[in-house]
Amino acid sequence: MPQPPQSYRELEMLITAEYATLSKRLQQTARFMLDHPQEVALATVAKIAEQADVTPSTLIRLANSLGFKGFSEMQQLFRSRLVDELPNYTERIRAVRSATGETPDSTQLLWEFADANRAVLEQLPSRIDPASLEKALDIFEQAHAIHVMGARRSFVVASYMTYALAHVDKPALLVSGLGGMYGEQLRAMSQHDALLTISFSPYAEESQQACADAHQRGLPIVVITDSLLSPLAHFADVVFVVNEAEVKSFRGLTASLCLTQALAIGLGVRQDKRRQKQ
Amino acid sequence: MPQPPQSYRELEMLITAEYATLSKRLQQTARFMLDHPQEVALATVAKIAEQADVTPSTLIRLANSLGFKGFSEMQQLFRSRLVDELPNYTERIRAVRSATGETPDSTQLLWEFADANRAVLEQLPSRIDPASLEKALDIFEQAHAIHVMGARRSFVVASYMTYALAHVDKPALLVSGLGGMYGEQLRAMSQHDALLTISFSPYAEESQQACADAHQRGLPIVVITDSLLSPLAHFADVVFVVNEAEVKSFRGLTASLCLTQALAIGLGVRQDKRRQKQ
DNA sequence: GTATAAATGGAATATTTATTCCAATCAACT
DNA sequence: AGTTGATTGGAATAAATATTCCATTTATAC
Known part of the structure; x- marks a missing residue:
């Protein structure tokens, strides 16, 4: 068994294939591992051995006999399983990578x-707190109009949100800074409105300013950012922390x-409900 | 700080609350942990310290100062988060769906x-023809400047592409129609430029016009659209057909x-290579 | 039933990993 | 500028964890 498996799936297959040829204790251990992969990923040899009712040596022997x-080394595969849910897919990428050689085309x-x-x-939906989602929608629903602010990279998101809000019949104003009129646009925010700011590191000064202004005027603020420690989070009534993908920096x-899509449509659904009641 | 947090969420809150009172290095460490919880869950003190660019001692100090x-002990919370948050994905959707009844919250x-x-x-990567990708990049690479056109919903994409191109040092011009100047912006396209148009059904008149204009002037055209039968496809040198998700219409x-991201970065990589050669 | 080989448990050891401690550095205040 | 206290890095140490090794047991063949 000179070639150890490279992924959890491969390991699963190998164990299944070799199971019959293993000794009694090794089978017992293998079965436990397949049944409790999560345990194997995080616990120590001693703990796993105890739970599987074998001795630590047996675990090492099993690992060795699987190559x-x-x-x-084997535990790494159990850990990788926790991290990337779909080994199938990642393998496909690896296939593409090796097929195309070194230089990424x-x-x-x-x-x-x-x-x-x-x-x-x-990962996104499980990392967003449902209560925050509801609270954000409460704020949006009660607001007369929603001002949407996003500079540089976040501008795209702000722009999309404005578009989407318009399509669910919610008055939305994009704080674009067009014609150097950030100040004027911010001054147009009334007490009955709400502000949605999207901002990522390095947090644009304009976005911080917008939040500070709105805060001072007593507008409710919803923030989408990349860390709880973002300077924007301080002003916000609701903070959404999203983890964006990074490739080649x-x-x-x-x-x-x-x-934002979910927020916009969620708002639309709410409004529909309310209108039906009336 | 006698009472340590009992769950990852509590820990998150504690860090956020105490962040301001922490020293510089401790802040740096805290930030890294919140941003890379997965890493913290599985790696060793030394590895995490290296990635966070601090010394191992700092990690222990932070843990201590959080109680x-x-x-x-702190790492256990990061691990529990991995475990609690990741049952099978599709099952969770089903669970959420049934728990909330008919009306989608x-x-x-x-x-x-x-x-x-x-x-x-x-599905996306396997549906995009590699040859088309290369051809599009050829066009972009040879163009002096790239004009990017997208109206309504597609505006967001066009806007992002312009942003991304600027970041790989490729002259890019967003055809925005600002001030009703579509005509003027289109007339600014020179023979040595290229046009990228993004347009989905119902295909905006302005986008079709842009392609027609560019075609007449002999500019190479790349189109991102939703069907090969799109009126835009007719003018294009390269057509990408993408299938977007649809929820609640x-x-x-x-x-x-x-x-667009892949196109922009792909172009960046190419330019880097060419510059290195010279 | 005995001989031989394989399998097993557990203590001893090696290795890795976390933690402590102290000297050096930095920041704040006089 | 000098002094004090906090902060930091890194080497030294302690703790934990994995692995090896060997005596004992269990299974298999004759």
Whole structure:
């Protein structure tokens, strides 16, 4: 068994294939591992051994007989499983990568971007607090109009949100700074409005200013940013922290866009309900 | 700080609350941890310290100052987060759906959007022809400047592309129609430039006009659209057909953005290579 | 039933990893 | 500028964890 598996799936297959040829204790151990992969990923040899009702040595022996140098090496696969949910997909990327040689050509780039963004989307919904979502919608629903602010990279998101809000019949104003009129646009915010600011590191001065202004005037503020420690978070009534994909030191916008989409449509659904009641 | 947090969320809150009172290095460490929780969950003190660009001692100090007996104790919270948050993905969607009954609340909407967009990204790279990618990059590379056109929903994509191109040092001009100057902006296109048009059904008149103009002047044209039968396809030298997600009759933009991202960075990589040769 | 090989448990050891401690550095204040 | 206290880096140490090794048990063949 000179070639150890490279992914959790491969390991699963190998264990299944070799199971019959293993000794009694080794079978017992293998079965436990397949049944409790999460445990194996995070616990120590001693703890796992105890739970599987075998001795630590047996775990090492199993790892060795599956081709690994030691238990720790095998454990890495269990850990990687926790991190990237879909080994199938990542393998496909690896296939593309090796097929195209070293230098990343454009097709491989596309695969990498798609994969990175896909992974981000997989995690997004579970990382967003439902209560925050509801609270943000409360704020938006009660606001007469929503001012949307996003500079530089975040401008794209702000622009999309403005578009989407208009399509669910919610008055929305993009704070664009067009004609150098940031100040004027901010002064147009009334007490009955709300502000949505999107801002990522390095947080644009204009976005911070917008939040500070709105805060002073007592407007409710919703912020989409990349860290709880963002300077924007301080002013906000609701903070959404999104983790964007990064490939070749270029950050994506997929998660933010997905979130704004959900916010806009969520607002639309609410308004529909209310109108039906009346 | 006698009472350490009991859950990852509590820890998040504590860090946020105490952040301002921490020293510089401790802040740096705290930020890294919040931004890379996955890393912290699985790596060793030494590895994490290296990635966060601090010394191992700092990690332990931070753990202590947050009330933990040591780093390992704190790490347990990061690990529990990995475990609690990742049951099978599709099962969770189903769970959310059934728990909320018929009417889709905002959280379920978010799950649906994330899932739909994720599915789209999974298919995207295999549906894009590698030869078209290369051809588009050839066109962009030879162009003096790239004019980017996208109206209404596509404006977001066009806007992002312009931003991304600027960041890889490629002269890019967004055809925005600002001040009603579509005509003027189109007339500024020179023979040595290229046009990238993004347009989805119902294809905006302005986008069609832009392509027609560019075609007449002999500019190479790249089009991102939703069907080979799109009226834009007729003028194009390269056509990318992308399939966007649709939830509640609202279409996403994820695939288009991912594609533009890959195009922009792909161009950047090429330019780097060429400059290195010289 | 005995001989031989394989498998097993557990203590001993090696290795990795976390933690402590102290000297050097930095920042704040006089 | 000099002094004090906090902060930091890194080497030294302690703790934990994995691995090896060997005596003992269990299974297999004759």
